[in-house]
Amino acid sequence: MKPILDVENLTRIHGPACPACLDVTGPDHDTNICRHCGSVVAVAGASFPLHKGEVLGIMGESGSGKSSLVKMLYFDDRPTSGRAIFHDEGAEHDLFSLNEAQQLRLRDTRMGMVYQNPSLGLNFDISAGGNIAERLLMSDELSYRVIREKATALLARTEVPPARMDELPRNFSGGMQQRVQIARALSTGAPLLFLDEVTTGLDLSVQARILDLIMELQEVTGVSMLVVTHDLGVVRHLTTRTIVMKYGRIIESGLTDQILEDPQAAYTQQLVSSAL
Amino acid sequence: MTDTILSVRGLGKGFYIHDRAKHIPAAMGVSFDLKPGELAALVGPSGAGKSSLLKAIYRSYVPTEGVVNYTTAAGEVVDLVRAPETQITALRRAEIGFVTQFLHCLPRLSTLDVVARPLLQQGIARAAAHDRAAQMLAALAIPEQLWDATPATFSGGERQRVNIARSFAQGGRLMLLDEPTASLDPASRENVCAMIEGAKAEGTGMVAIFHDTALVGRLADHRIDVQRAAFEEAAE
Numbered sequence: 001m002k003p004i005l006d007v008e009n010l011t012r013i014h015g016p017a018c019p020a021c022l023d024v025t026g027p028d029h030d031t032n033i034c035r036h037c038g039s040v041v042a043v044a045g046a047s048f049p050l051h052k053g054e055v056l057g058i059m060g061e062s063g064s065g066k067s068s069l070v071k072m073l074y075f076d077d078r079p080t081s082g083r084a085i086f087h088d089e090g091a092e093h094d095l096f097s098l099n100e101a102q103q104l105r106l107r108d109t110r111m112g113m114v115y116q117n118p119s120l121g122l123n124f125d126i127s128a129g130g131n132i133a134e135r136l137l138m139s140d141e142l143s144y145r146v147i148r149e150k151a152t153a154l155l156a157r158t159e160v161p162p163a164r165m166d167e168l169p170r171n172f173s174g175g176m177q178q179r180v181q182i183a184r185a186l187s188t189g190a191p192l193l194f195l196d197e198v199t200t201g202l203d204l205s206v207q208a209r210i211l212d213l214i215m216e217l218q219e220v221t222g223v224s225m226l227v228v229t230h231d232l233g234v235v236r237h238l239t240t241r242t243i244v245m246k247y248g249r250i251i252e253s254g255l256t257d258q259i260l261e262d263p264q265a266a267y268t269q270q271l272v273s274s275a276l
Numbered sequence: 277m278t279d280t281i282l283s284v285r286g287l288g289k290g291f292y293i294h295d296r297a298k299h300i301p302a303a304m305g306v307s308f309d310l311k312p313g314e315l316a317a318l319v320g321p322s323g324a325g326k327s328s329l330l331k332a333i334y335r336s337y338v339p340t341e342g343v344v345n346y347t348t349a350a351g352e353v354v355d356l357v358r359a360p361e362t363q364i365t366a367l368r369r370a371e372i373g374f375v376t377q378f379l380h381c382l383p384r385l386s387t388l389d390v391v392a393r394p395l396l397q398q399g400i401a402r403a404a405a406h407d408r409a410a411q412m413l414a415a416l417a418i419p420e421q422l423w424d425a426t427p428a429t430f431s432g433g434e435r436q437r438v439n440i441a442r443s444f445a446q447g448g449r450l451m452l453l454d455e456p457t458a459s460l461d462p463a464s465r466e467n468v469c470a471m472i473e474g475a476k477a478e479g480t481g482m483v484a485i486f487h488d489t490a491l492v493g494r495l496a497d498h499r500i501d502v503q504r505a506a507f508e509e510a511a512e
């Protein structure tokens with residue numbers, strides 16, 4: 001298995017930043033705030049591969065930097081330093097040295113994102129079908145008929161009733177909104193998908209069905225996924241490897257069953273035992 | 277050496293619990309060899325660390341010491357203790373199975389799909405996968421009316437049998453079994469034993485823990501005594 005994504009030393013500091021920021025923050029210092037300059041070290045020195053077809057979990061408490069990490073990779077935010085190489089079917093993209101137009105293009109066609117909050121991933125002012133069409137248009141699909149067909153098929157695949165295709169997603173239930181968001185994220189056949197707390201806040205039974213759906217789609221498409229969650233159940237069901245973050249640092253990574261059954265770091269032991 | 281599928285040397289497992297600053301030895305230096313078609317039974321008192329050893333071989337636990345040389349289908353010798361995670365993942369998918377009493381499953385899949393899933397993941401065609409799944413479910417006497425339902429609502433014993441059906445449908449060159457027959461009724465237990473014998477005959481190597489010592493006598497080619505490790509070494 002080859003990596004589809006190589007993340008190297010990715011760092012994001014919010015604030016003025018000073019030479020001491022990285023030395024006085026992190027798990028050993030029990031904070032992500034630099035006491036010299038007040039900057040927040042959201043992510044520091046994160047390095048890891050995401051392998052082709054792999055589902056990699058990122059877990060950690062609130063504020064540990066999980067979303068920050070994924071946001072940079074999806075160009076929602078810029079890193080302070082570090083690199084990420086996207087090995088996309090022969091092409092190699094050094095993500096943060098691309099210009100903005102190139103970044104947008106990659107994001108619209110070769111990556112997908114599903115946010116916890118559907119209003120971030122969907123346009124609430126156009127129909128469910130329109131949301132899919134919008135993304136297909138960005139990837140240069142111009143035939144109305146093809147777009148309509150594809151949108152119908154995608155929504156069917158994520159189990160959104162075709163009858164609701166022309167309705168506004170703002171009127172949908174939370175679970176249904178997530179299904180539309182997933183359909184939209186998958187619409188261009190992107191090989192790389194980011195999911196940030198996609199089941200948080202949904203009813204348990206709805207959660208289980210969405211997770212099951214994601215798993216099924218992953219198996220069919222072979223898409224590589226980075227799954228951010230603080231929910232150990234999501235990690236257990238969806239991922240094969242897991243990264244654990246605290247105060248912006250990766251403190252442990254391993255096979256998911258090993259992380260859950262035999263965590264090595266003190267923090268992970270605490271996290272896992274408190275969830276039992 | 278050539279026809280040894282698994283060679284375990286000095287495999288041990290201990291836990292360090294940060295909270296209590298304690299080392300807890302769970303299993304001490306175990307060694308054995310296994311050939312295709314053989315079953316090694318881990319035998320020892322409760323708390324001796326039998327399950328820990330099994331999990332250490334599968335890498336659900338990080339082994340603390342020793343070597344576990346596994347010979348892959350391609351004939352390559354891989355130390356499972358040190359193999360990279362991606363290699364472990366690939367071997368789990370294609371060659372090494374773990375059977376427990378417990379089945380975790382999500383509610384959307386039917387029993388037939390649950391059992392067929394690992395086969396589909398290996399790229400086996402849907403019809404063939406379903407045939408094999410049906411065969412396994414029938415062999416374990418799961419009533420056909422239940423095959424379309426989700427196992428999420430099944431009884432403990434039914435779920436356990438679905439889990440075993442899934443593991444054996446997938447098969448593999450090496451299977452690790454942790455009390456596969458515990459809490460099954462005698463008829464089901466007999467079915468599972470027949471399945472184990474069948475897999476052995478097909479050349480699957482197995483490392484197993486049995487609750488019932490009669491099964492060790494019946495199924496095991498090697499009996500591996502697992503000694504209880506010295507309890508709680510001095511804190512660091």
Ligand SMILES: Nc1ncnc2c1ncn2[C@@H]1O[C@H](COP(=O)(O)OP(=O)(O)OP(=O)(O)O)[C@@H](O)[C@H]1O
Binds near residue numbers: 032060062063
């Ligand atoms: N734009 C920003 N400006 C300042 N600080 C920020 C900004 N975005 C994130 N942070 C800080 O960076 C740290 C990491 O935040 P992030 O949202 O990545 O955490 P998270 O692990 O996703 O948490 P949660 O589980 O609550 O979603 C937090 O301390 C957060 O307050």
Ligand SMILES: [Mg+2]
Binds near residue numbers: 066067196
């Ligand atoms: Mg977040």
Ligand SMILES: [Zn+2]
Binds near residue numbers: 017019021022034038
């Ligand atoms: Zn600073």
